[in-house]
Amino acid sequence: MEETEFFCPTCNEDTEHEILKESPGKLLVKCLECGSIHNITREPEPREIRVKAIISIERDSMKGTIELTEDERISVGDLLVAETEDGESLGVEVSSIEIDDKRVGNAQASDIGTIWARVVDRVILKVSYHDGRATIPLYVEYGGEDDIVIGETYRSGQYRYKVTHIKLRNGAMMRKEGWKAYARKIKRVYGTKAVY
Numbered sequence: 001m002e003e004t005e006f007f008c009p010t011c012n013e014d015t016e017h018e019i020l021k022e023s024p025g026k027l028l029v030k031c032l033e034c035g036s037i038h039n040i041t042r043e044p045e046p047r048e049i050r051v052k053a054i055i056s057i058e059r060d061s062m063k064g065t066i067e068l069t070e071d072e073r074i075s076v077g078d079l080l081v082a083e084t085e086d087g088e089s090l091g092v093e094v095s096s097i098e099i100d101d102k103r104v105g106n107a108q109a110s111d112i113g114t115i116w117a118r119v120v121d122r123v124i125l126k127v128s129y130h131d132g133r134a135t136i137p138l139y140v141e142y143g144g145e146d147d148i149v150i151g152e153t154y155r156s157g158q159y160r161y162k163v164t165h166i167k168l169r170n171g172a173m174m175r176k177e178g179w180k181a182y183a184r185k186i187k188r189v190y191g192t193k194a195v196y
């Protein structure tokens with residue numbers, strides 16, 4: 001099924017579109033909300049992979065996985081989200097990276113055998129921030145139990161973004177104003193430039 005949700009510059013949000021014409025790296029699309037026709041540049045999405053993780057909590061450790069994009073570079077000290085075998089998501093800090101029985105300080109995700117991590121209460125949230133012309137990826141640190149609320153405005157450095165929707169780690173998409181989720185449960189936050 002072709003992805004048909006794109007950012008509409010007229011509606012100033014992600015809407016359903018009809019694809020009128022497809023050419024390499026480019027799509028001509030029509031917004032089904034307002035009818036405006038515009039071009040979308042489409043870059044190939046990096047593949048998502050699951051890396052094996054050994055997660056330590058205090059004196060215990062358990063098995064889990066960490067979802068990463070294959071071209072992502074991971075370093076000791078990075079804050080990530082791990083999923084345990086029973087489906088719980090936890091904020092973790094990378095304590096060691098193993099490739100072919102060797103421990104390294106950093107590596108590309110696709111090369112990693114196992115990530116050793118410890119549970120922390122901070123996570124890095126991926127935010128797709130759209131300023132009306134382009135999407136800028138932001139990485140914002142939150143407490144794992146911090147609420148992210150649709151419709152509210154947040155700040156990251158020079159950017160102020162209003163959350164328009166939230167994609168959860170379980171695949172569900174939340175769009176309703178006022179709905180919220182814990183930062184550690186979120187796969188990606190979508191925001192547009194906050195206007196006053």
Ligand SMILES: [Zn+2]
Pocket residue numbers: 008009010011012015031032033034035036
């Ligand atoms: Zn539109």
